[in-house]
Amino acid sequence: MTSDTVRAAPRTPSGPVPGTVHPTPRPPLLRRLGDLPVAVLFVLPAAVGFALFYLWPAIRGAYLSLTRYNVLTPARFIGLENYEKLFGDRLFWNALKVTAEYVVLNIVSQTVISMLLAVLLYRLTKSMLVRGIVLLPYLVANVIVALVWFWMLDFQLGVVNNIIEWLGFDRVAFFGSDLAIPTIAGINTWRHMGYTALLIFAGLQMIPPSVYEAAAIDGASEWRTFWRVTLPLLRPVMALVMVLSVIGSFQVFDTIAVTTAGGPINATRVIYFYIYDLAFNRFNFGYAAALSSVLFVLLAGIAYLQLRLSRAGESDLRGA
Amino acid sequence: MAGIRWGRVAGWAVLVVVMLVTLFPFYWMLRTSFSNTRALAAGAADLLPVDFTLGAYRRVLGLSSTAEAVAEGGSSGTVNFWLYLRNSIVVATVTTAGQVFFGALAAYAFARLRWPGRNAVFTLFVTALMVPPIFTTLPNFVLIKELGLLNTFLGIVLPHLLMTPFAVFFLRQFFLGINAGVEEAARIDGAGHVRTFFRIVLPMSRGPIATLAILTYITSWNDYFWPLLVGKAENVRVLTVALGIFRSQTPQGSPDWAGLMAATLFAALPIMVLFAVLGRRVIDSIGYTGVK
Numbered sequence: 001m002t003s004d005t006v007r008a009a010p011r012t013p014s015g016p017v018p019g020t021v022h023p024t025p026r027p028p029l030l031r032r033l034g035d036l037p038v039a040v041l042f043v044l045p046a047a048v049g050f051a052l053f054y055l056w057p058a059i060r061g062a063y064l065s066l067t068r069y070n071v072l073t074p075a076r077f078i079g080l081e082n083y084e085k086l087f088g089d090r091l092f093w094n095a096l097k098v099t100a101e102y103v104v105l106n107i108v109s110q111t112v113i114s115m116l117l118a119v120l121l122y123r124l125t126k127s128m129l130v131r132g133i134v135l136l137p138y139l140v141a142n143v144i145v146a147l148v149w150f151w152m153l154d155f156q157l158g159v160v161n162n163i164i165e166w167l168g169f170d171r172v173a174f175f176g177s178d179l180a181i182p183t184i185a186g187i188n189t190w191r192h193m194g195y196t197a198l199l200i201f202a203g204l205q206m207i208p209p210s211v212y213e214a215a216a217i218d219g220a221s222e223w224r225t226f227w228r229v230t231l232p233l234l235r236p237v238m239a240l241v242m243v244l245s246v247i248g249s250f251q252v253f254d255t256i257a258v259t260t261a262g263g264p265i266n267a268t269r270v271i272y273f274y275i276y277d278l279a280f281n282r283f284n285f286g287y288a289a290a291l292s293s294v295l296f297v298l299l300a301g302i303a304y305l306q307l308r309l310s311r312a313g314e315s316d317l318r319g320a
Numbered sequence: 321m322a323g324i325r326w327g328r329v330a331g332w333a334v335l336v337v338v339m340l341v342t343l344f345p346f347y348w349m350l351r352t353s354f355s356n357t358r359a360l361a362a363g364a365a366d367l368l369p370v371d372f373t374l375g376a377y378r379r380v381l382g383l384s385s386t387a388e389a390v391a392e393g394g395s396s397g398t399v400n401f402w403l404y405l406r407n408s409i410v411v412a413t414v415t416t417a418g419q420v421f422f423g424a425l426a427a428y429a430f431a432r433l434r435w436p437g438r439n440a441v442f443t444l445f446v447t448a449l450m451v452p453p454i455f456t457t458l459p460n461f462v463l464i465k466e467l468g469l470l471n472t473f474l475g476i477v478l479p480h481l482l483m484t485p486f487a488v489f490f491l492r493q494f495f496l497g498i499n500a501g502v503e504e505a506a507r508i509d510g511a512g513h514v515r516t517f518f519r520i521v522l523p524m525s526r527g528p529i530a531t532l533a534i535l536t537y538i539t540s541w542n543d544y545f546w547p548l549l550v551g552k553a554e555n556v557r558v559l560t561v562a563l564g565i566f567r568s569q570t571p572q573g574s575p576d577w578a579g580l581m582a583a584t585l586f587a588a589l590p591i592m593v594l595f596a597v598l599g600r601r602v603i604d605s606i607g608y609t610g611v612k
Binding site for chain 2: 033034035036038039040041042043045046047048049050052053054055056057058060061064071113116117120121123124125128130131132133134135136137139140141142143144145147148149150151152154156157158159162166190193194195198199202222247250251253254257258272275276279280285288289292293295296299300303
């Protein structure tokens, strides 16, 4: 790449020239194409996968949201009708409300617990066993986690309610309309807290020890050090963790599908479940596609805002 | 000094509580799966299996007669979890093999080959990371249906077989980090790009490739939404979908809890084994995915 002097010596594209360390300059056209023939070979399968299952469906999804479509008969273009309908759809607003409630509960509990857990792991132990145990729930399928907790929280036979009664309190209807969303948020917190803690843990390990030494010399307490040093330095990692978990929790589906299936009445009919219901139980694909577009825009907006507010790209380390 | 030590004690106390809360549900699955469903009501507070029996496992694996099943609180319907286990293995294995192999090929082209449009194509690929799955899932379902691939293994694996943005991105980062000198030496010795890739780059990246493979396998094994849409039929039904159906078929008032727990353990077991064998790699991989 150093010399661009054109030497007209003809050579095969991939053959080496004995005795030279730098590749010999090629004729202009071949040079511009570079490794194109090989690259096409290498990228082709992935490019086909991308075009068929990411690009094309994205375009098609946007189009379908402008149609009336039940999969069996051809889609009929109806303009923005689906989007107009959304505004007056009580179930849509309900889904939005229920989802928001879930996201807030889940994110708050998950972040607080994971942060605590990460700091404890960082300060107390390097044990892989402890980290492995903490990660365990994350490796098990959502469906399995949901079923186990559905059983443990059962009103009559669940072990949790037996403990509650043994302690002298009334049994709790965990999957009743008032508590279903907090319960599901709790279940998913249980599944994700270890994983999130390990993400934060990785962030903690990137903070240089010298920073803590300086804080110790200044006589800062542990508590103060956490708020004034650890947390600010953790900000870029936390921003990423928050964006990922907010986007993840907006898409809660599996846990709800195998426990409450959107009920009681509409108490747990989150956006994802509503979209699924519209498409596969009511065969209203166009409307479901419109709803997924709205979710897409919503998520993109939230991610953008979060990254802006948390100044994720900048690190405080340089100033420290 | 004493204050610090008390802090550590309190810290360990919290950590132990967290670990107990983490492990207890797993123990409860085990305890329930060895119980007799009909006896569970009477012994709801027992910490040990109630009326110990292997009946739940026999039901789940299709080994018990209808009369036997009903006597222990199971349903009379038959389930065949061996079949669903096979299906899960097929889907997760094929998905992982395809995604890692094709992902590695593409990642190499993005990391090492020089061609016009490389950065533009890469940016386009990575943008797909931002798109929520539901947006592409509905049209993908329509496409799989149009291709006549509903309820086939191909239909279940196809969308994740050729590429996922994450696989390409993940491996590209590692290929960029490999010392280019080794590859150049190979090229000077007369190896083409294809040979260099298979003989030098792939063997050198065994670690990250194994990590990606494990992550992909677990994700694929645990996936529920997509196989639920395109693979409900018995012959291609995977374990997660089977569990959902098993649960919805159990009678509303008195589900076969022992059977359900035996089934969930059965479905979780392969991942547990994988984790027991490759635990450190899985744990270390969390750091990578976080710092993407």
